[in-house]
Amino acid sequence: MLIKYVGSDLVDQEVAIQWWVAHTRSSGKVVFINLRDGSGFMQCVGEAQFLGDEKFEELKSLNIESSVELQGVVSKHPKKDEYELQIRSFIVYQASSDYPLGQKEHNPDFLFDNRHLYLRSKSQWAIQRVRDTIIHATYDWMRDHDFVKIDAPIFTPNACEGTTELYEVEHVNGEKMYLSQSGQLYLEPAIAAHGRVYDFGPTFRAEKSKTRRHLNEFWMMDAEVAFIQQEENMHLQEQLMFYIIQEVLHKNRKELEILERPIEKLEAIQLPFKRVMYKDRVDELISMGFDVKQGEDIGSDVEMQYMEKVEQPIFVTNFPKSFKAFYFKEDLQNPGTVLGADLLAPEGCGEIIGGGTREDNYDKLLAAIKEHNLDPEVFNWYLDTRKYGSVPHAGFGYGLERIVRWMCGVHHIRETIPFPRYANRIRP
Numbered sequence: 458m459l460i461k462y463v464g465s466d467l468v469d470q471e472v473a474i475q476w477w478v479a480h481t482r483s484s485g486k487v488v489f490i491n492l493r494d495g496s497g498f499m500q501c502v503g504e505a506q507f508l509g510d511e512k513f514e515e516l517k518s519l520n521i522e523s524s525v526e527l528q529g530v531v532s533k534h535p536k537k538d539e540y541e542l543q544i545r546s547f548i549v550y551q552a553s554s555d556y557p558l559g560q561k562e563h564n565p566d567f568l569f570d571n572r573h574l575y576l577r578s579k580s581q582w583a584i585q586r587v588r589d590t591i592i593h594a595t596y597d598w599m600r601d602h603d604f605v606k607i608d609a610p611i612f613t614p615n616a617c618e619g620t621t622e623l624y625e626v627e628h629v630n631g632e633k634m635y636l637s638q639s640g641q642l643y644l645e646p647a648i649a650a651h652g653r654v655y656d657f658g659p660t661f662r663a664e665k666s667k668t669r670r671h672l673n674e675f676w677m678m679d680a681e682v683a684f685i686q687q688e689e690n691m692h693l694q695e696q697l698m699f700y701i702i703q704e705v706l707h708k709n710r711k712e713l714e715i716l717e718r719p720i721e722k723l724e725a726i727q728l729p730f731k732r733v734m735y736k737d738r739v740d741e742l743i744s745m746g747f748d749v750k751q752g753e754d755i756g757s758d759v760e761m762q763y764m765e766k767v768e769q770p771i772f773v774t775n776f777p778k779s780f781k782a783f784y785f786k787e788d789l790q791n792p793g794t795v796l797g798a799d800l801l802a803p804e805g806c807g808e809i810i811g812g813g814t815r816e817d818n819y820d821k822l823l824a825a826i827k828e829h830n831l832d833p834e835v836f837n838w839y840l841d842t843r844k845y846g847s848v849p850h851a852g853f854g855y856g857l858e859r860i861v862r863w864m865c866g867v868h869h870i871r872e873t874i875p876f877p878r879y880a881n882r883i884r885p
């Protein structure tokens with residue numbers, strides 16, 4: 458029996474459940490134990506008159522994070538809209554002592570050194586459940602919109618997003634290979650088989666950034682669609698994001714409350730999201746007093762500060778070609794810029810999706826590979842997609858942890874993934 462299934466139909470019935478002790482409090486001959494089982498939290502009441510003095514003392518002396526099975530009768534809480542368990546007997550699986558994460562405040566390093574335990578805390582429990590909702594919402598939405606899941610490899614012979622942030626590994630036969638930065642290059646061939654495809658998996662960036670939104674290992678969902686271009690690409694992204702937000706609001710009220718996340722900010726998100734060209738955005742940032750220049754990358758700090766001030770997500774389009782990876786198609790209406798867009802989230806979150814229209818012309822793509830100082834030899838297989846039935850196409854990739862961070866309103870991205878890997882941490 459899971460706590461989430463305890464309801465009015467079980468009142469006065471006997472149930473037996475295996476749980477962990479989250480909190481205890483006693484007063485005279487009554488002990489109140491707050492238990493958690495992963496599906497929720499529940500108050501259980503042990504009384505000496507039902508348990509006998511010896512068992513009552515044993516129950517009372519249980520420390521937090523002891524694992525137990527409690528048998529008892531379900532009752533309605535006298536005042537709240539909750540159910541309680543009136544304990545009649547119990548079994549202790551393991552009596553825990555000196556649990557290192559007490560009720561007091563700990564510093565983040567200590568908490569993340571103990572991430573294997575910290576995952577049990579209420580806030581971290583809530584965050585992982587929101588993450589789970591986002592993952593499922595994504596799968597549901599993709600399937601409902603005719604996407605086929607294609608699993609991209611993690612070991613790759615070539616870079617996707619430039620060579621500066623690649624993790625290099627040696628294959629068993631001595632060849633060099635890299636951990637995937639994005640599955641995109643593997644989805645592009647797959648559109649010729651399936652039309653609309655997506656992947657979802659871990660990706661790796663060897664970047665040294667120590668920001669609140671960078672990880673070295675994070676989960677990306679890449680989507681790729683044949684015969685669409687910039688506007689349809691952005692339309693798909695905003696529809697997907699809007700669906701994810703509605704699902705989180707619908708399924709995770711309790712979790713968002715635990716996180717003290719103001720839900721009205723998520724409820725206020727509206728379609729369509731605004732589209733702004735990079736050059737207009739830079740002008741706006743300059744007029745607001747930010748230290749940015751046309752033709753230069755907008756730093757992570759500026760982006761986050763700016764996104765503190767806005768309430769809706771924004772697509773920033775038409776970045777200068779020089780900022781972006783080799784595969785972007787140039788916008789011939791705005792030469793020198795690409796048909797690409799980053800989706801920025803409000804509340805200081807910044808970029809959550811990167812996407813764009815792909816160069817579908819063989820010669821132009823080959824020239825771009827060379828311009829980026831990449832070895833065309835290792836891209837031969839990828840270039841084949843532009844030789845045999847090349848089509849206009851576009852796609853995007855979202856960073857799961859960035860979306861979890863936004864939905865949950867948490868300060869640092871390390872809280873959004875079960876076992877984070879970032880510049881200062883690879884353990885536990």
Ligand code: 4AD
Nearest residue numbers: 639641671672675679809810811812853854856859
């Ligand atoms: O903008 P990026 O680099 O785009 C790509 O990799 C494309 N190949 C995706 C595609 O078009 N299929 O990364 C996509 C997203 C970013 O918007 C961000 O949300 C996330 O991945 N991301 C990171 N998340 C956490 N830590 C990092 N170091 C990240 N780098 C990118």
